[in-house]
Structure formats: C-alpha cells, structure tokens
Amino acid sequence: MTVRTILKDRDSKPLIEELRRLPNQQHLTHKSRVEIETVKDSEIVFVDGVAIAFRRKGELAPVLTNTSALDAMARIVVDMGAVPHVVGGADIMAPGIRNVDGEFAEKQFLVVVDEKHGKYLAVGRALIGSGPMAATKKGKVVENFHYVGDLIWEVIKPKGPPAPSSS
Numbered sequence: 001m002t003v004r005t006i007l008k009d010r011d012s013k014p015l016i017e018e019l020r021r022l023p024n025q026q027h028l029t030h031k032s033r034v035e036i037e038t039v040k041d042s043e044i045v046f047v048d049g050v051a052i053a054f055r056r057k058g059e060l061a062p063v064l065t066n067t068s069a070l071d072a073m074a075r076i077v078v079d080m081g082a083v084p085h086v087v088g089g090a091d092i093m094a095p096g097i098r099n100v101d102g103e104f105a106e107k108q109f110l111v112v113v114d115e116k117h118g119k120y121l122a123v124g125r126a127l128i129g130s131g132p133m134a135a136t137k138k139g140k141v142v143e144n145f146h147y148v149g150d151l152i153w154e155v156i157k158p159k160g161p162p163a164p165s166s167s
C-alpha cells in the first residue's frame with residue numbers, strides 16, 4: 001500500500017512551476033492541491049487528484065495517463081512485435097521502430113506508440129536524436145522510463161470497465 005502526501009503551498013509552488021514546463025501543462029495553477037505518492041524509486045505527482053507526472057532520478061516526465069502532455073510530445077512508432085517487450089520494460093531497439101514522428105534531441109523524453117492502434121505504450125528517453133534515430137538500423141535507441149504495466153501504471157491506470165468505443 002502506498003501513501004499519498006499532500007504538499008504544503010511552499011513545497012507545491014516550485015513543483016507546479018516545474019510541471020508547467022511539461023508539454024500542455026501550462027493550465028496548472030498554484031491553487032491546485034498537489035500530492036506525491038512514492039512508488040519504489042519514483043514519485044508520482046497528482047494535481048487535484050489527477051496523475052500528471054512522475055519523478056525519477058530527479059527528472060520529471062509525464063505519466064502515460066496524461067494524454068494532453070503525451071499528445072504534444074515527439075513519438076516513435078514501434079511494430080507490433082516490439083509491443084510485448086516495450087510493455088515488459090525493455091528498452092527500444094532500432095529494428096522495432098517503424099516511424100520517428102517529431103523532432104527531439106538526445107536525452108529528451110518521447111512517447112512510444114504501437115503501429116496498429118497508436119496506443120501509448122511507454123515514455124522513454126532518447127539515446128540519440130530524431131535525425132540519427134530515423135537512420136539507425138541496429139542497437140538500443142530509447143531508454144524505457146515508464147511503461148504500461150510498471151509500478152507507476154499500477155497506481156494510475158484507469159479504474160473500472162473500459163468505456164465503450166464509438167467506432
């Protein structure tokens with residue numbers, strides 16, 4: 001069982017400032033209630049009860065349920081054969097990449113999606129920039145930082161039955 005801690009204003013203000021630097025998170029305000037939940041080596045940041053980001057090794061990245069941030073990030077598309085590995089926590093290898101969408105620098109966070117459904121599978125850190133990545137055919141290219149099924153996901157995943165799809 002994990003415990004959520006509500007931050008005092010003086011502690012939440014700098015964190016809100018940092019969160020606002022994430023893509024599409026400028027709407028966050030200092031009036032929000034900020035909570036931190038520690039999971040193993042990470043802290044999940046909740047704003048007004050919604051999981052926004054997580055911090056690991058001092059770095060802040062959006063969680064997989066924060067679609068407004070993920071939608072604005074560069075992404076790499078992986079083939080369906082890579083999916084079980086990515087959601088198992090494996091780093092992303094060049095041969096599994098189908099497409100590099102958007103520009104990013106080395107060490108920048110990006111989102112990993114599958115080629116069939118475009119579902120968010122993981123948030124990773126680029127080991128090389130987008131240009132070289134598109135041309136690379138072998139080796140590890142993205143460090144898997146947070147993925148569907150990890151401890152963070154277990155805390156933040158949507159609860160209840162999935163909503164019926166309107167197809």
